Amino acid sequence: MAASTVSFPGKPRVFILTDITNEPDDAESFCRYLTYANQFDTEGVVAVTSVWLRDKVAPQNLHQIIDGYAKVVDNLNAHVHPDFPYPSADAVRSLVRSGPPVYGMAAVGDEIPLSEGGQLLLERLLAPDSRPLWVLVWGGTNVLAQVLHHIRHRPDAADLRARLRVYTISDQDDTGEWIRRQWPDLFYICSVHGWNQYSQATWTGISGDTPSEQEGADRSKITKEWIKEHIQVGPLGAEYPDYMYIVEGDTPTFLYLIQNGLGVPEKPSYGSWGGRYLPTSLSHPRGHFSDTADEVVGKDGRTYISGRATIWRWRNAFQDDFAARMQWSLTGDFAQANHHPIISINGNRGLSPIYIEAEAGSTVTLDASGTVDPDGDELTFKWYQYREPSATQTFHTWEVSDLKISPVGPDGKKVEVEIPPADKSCILVREKTMLPRGEFLHLILEVQDSGTPQLTSYRRVLITPVNSSFGK
Template sequence: MPSNPFRPSVAACTFALVLLVIAGVAIAYSSKRENRQVKESSSVGEEGGSPTETVAGGDPDKQRKTLDCSIVPEHLGAGGNLENVADNQNLEVNTQKAGGIAGDGGLISLGSSSNHKREKLRVIVTTDGERDDKNSFSRFLLYVNDFDVEGLVYTNSVWHPKGNGTTWMRDQIDEYAKVFNNLRKHDPEYPTPASLKAVLKVGNLEEFGIEAVGAGKDTPGSDHIVSLLLDDDPRPLWVHAWGGVNNIAQALYRLRESHPKQLDAALDKIRIYAIASQDDIWQWIGCNFPTAQFIQNNHQFWRVIAYDHDRKNPVQNHPVFGSRWLRENITTGHGPLSAQYFSDVQEEGDSPAFFHMINTGLRSAESPDFGGWGGRFAREQNNYWTDTSDDYPGDSELALDKPLWRWIVQISLDWQARADWALKSFEEANHHPIVNLGHAQDLTVSPGEQVSLIAKATDPDGDGLTYEWWRYYEADSYDGKVKIRDASSAQASFVAPDARGQDLHLIVTVTDNGNPPLQRYRRVIVSIR
């Protein structure tokens, strides 16, 4: 009997089922644009590498940004914290002074003449190792003197469910080792290559998202996060998600299941900064651990510093985004570490996570809504924060991305200077100004009071300095205008408006005349009482 030509074969049915599964994943992770791929060669000897990488992140306008706390995976359970979810107004969360540098002291001098050991932020990086992650890691290694790097975890994401091997960070640290001695001429606090390798850990590379969390899913990476959250160090622990957040979620699961009496303290300590939603577990974290600070950069990273084909901001044609600038100032003639950059132009979707932590004087690590080099964020629900806008009339998308693009040129010039440190002597390179205040960084004043603002800056290289006081009005609570007198001098002043209960954020930008010109800042928060 001849077969029915309209009856599908088993193979066809199987193929159709596979297509349905793929379509479901594509819908669930809507941050991916269709048919967007970039070709790149995987590193030699790297496990799990592929000559073709799918671009992560995708269209930021399609990013899902709202917590849906009705989603509770059955195998994980609600965890006993969901009763807090609906009562956002009464939920006490640690949002202010959340991990900043304590005290009113300025940025400590970079030279070996400084005997003061500066307090640093603790950080763990989890990464799926795609091309832009590798680019970010190359830059990150030039800034590791600014942090206490306590974990480097290989992980995965929906775009790279098997990750991209477990050797590439070690390989880049080997390149860092070749310039380590010269970097220490500029700052003796660069950590040794061995100390960085000692905190390399492997997370779950076999399952991603919600399927990677639960009983029997612990990994060396998640166990390491747990151990640091339980240690005696009182400082906040910043945990970056450059890929999926499954290892972070597994650490929280393990704390809840095995250390319930210490869970609240651990949640008070953790600071999660995730780049986009690169798996499906972020909702579970945000809803089940509502007091844990969770920043998710869904939009700003993409239009400003991620892939060139989707860049959209007013400075996108600045030379720092061009191939010539990158070649001349970073990848060529600046040593083997900066040569480990796998794009022809700036493409680093994940770097804002550590930009946020650099002690520029903007105090951005104290609260996500302060704003700084890593963007600015508003609390949406519980202690979950996502992108918020700065003022840019006429274009809501450019306004949403302004908290990052307003700084990006200076961030790039700062990177240029760090790349110089890899080969140049201290005398040949430029170093950022050291900015202090002539008063406390938090002031309480009365309406009508004349308030003095005093900056005291020096430059390690003896460069000339310029000053500019300005108000970051998007970050403060006062709706009116404030006139700053002598704004272009070290000492400025203003009259406090009649606005009891409001606060003002005043910032001084100090710029040197070195090559490249570098900036640092100090933020003064003025409370009107």
């Protein structure tokens, strides 16, 4: 039965830096991460310091959570494609290291040796692997700073930096800003705001709703009662602590990489469960990516525009997804749990984006009738335009042209999509300059099953409008 579940085009390489024990959220995030560990090649988990944990590191707490994972990994493997199994607990244990037990820049200098965490990061960076290495930072960045400083004089230093992808949960020591100044070409996702003003950051959309958004963001699945019932279950759930401030503040770093058909990790502007970000400077389009906003209709029917909304708009889906995986951890019986729909559009089955070129003003037909559910559940189909990623000059509300989406038949599996005319879709709005081709128009198909908890899969269709009359 597991062979009928979704498979992946590959696995991202992941290296985690965590100030675990600073507060409970790192432990919470690591519990969730392990339930997705079959999607990733985890290459390091390093306990580090931060402004809130300045002079010690706590790798022992990572081992404690891995002990809980050891008791459920066989059950988890019964629910995933056999080509993408979960790593053994021993394999995960072998990746745990310590960073330097000092704050920030005190760990960086010509005469300061690499910590054991820094040594592992350097080893993985130098490995003969063409895939990017994603460094997910849940605390301070001094281990990363150590390695970047260590390689700075190598003739291949720029090539090595080009292999890195960093997503850090704001700046939690004084090395983050230093890294960005020293190497502005480094792919680096980070919310920037007043020091310690975390409520302004995109990543807080995971659960830390500001008062102005609490009526719009659905909070029903981040309460302690919901978490106790759906997450703190079984041996791994027993390692998931109650939250102190917000739930899982570090989780957006890997939600961004989840392979569910929505996100495109090399394109932060596209948006995903881990949020949406834009280049801070056009001088370095592959450098620092910082907060941007989505316009989202909340549960109260009002419209909200914020960076946090780029995450909380998906909250019910990603919380149910986690709850389903915790159910997997309780049983090795495939029939006793729910599994993800597998989307097929026009015969293209899988998770990767679908690219279509279409004449401006024409109509294309998209048919998802080939979509299947491993459990035989009824499926609900929802097609919509994700407008924000298409905006390149200003805010999307007036720059991006509308796709007209018309269902064909009552079940929603098939739609006709009308591409806007060239004077709407193949134009630089500010300059009123016509183009031979317009920007991608992003169409999302969201398929939800009727199982418990309900699971959602996505496909992104990227439509390029073509202006065949350009220059004539």
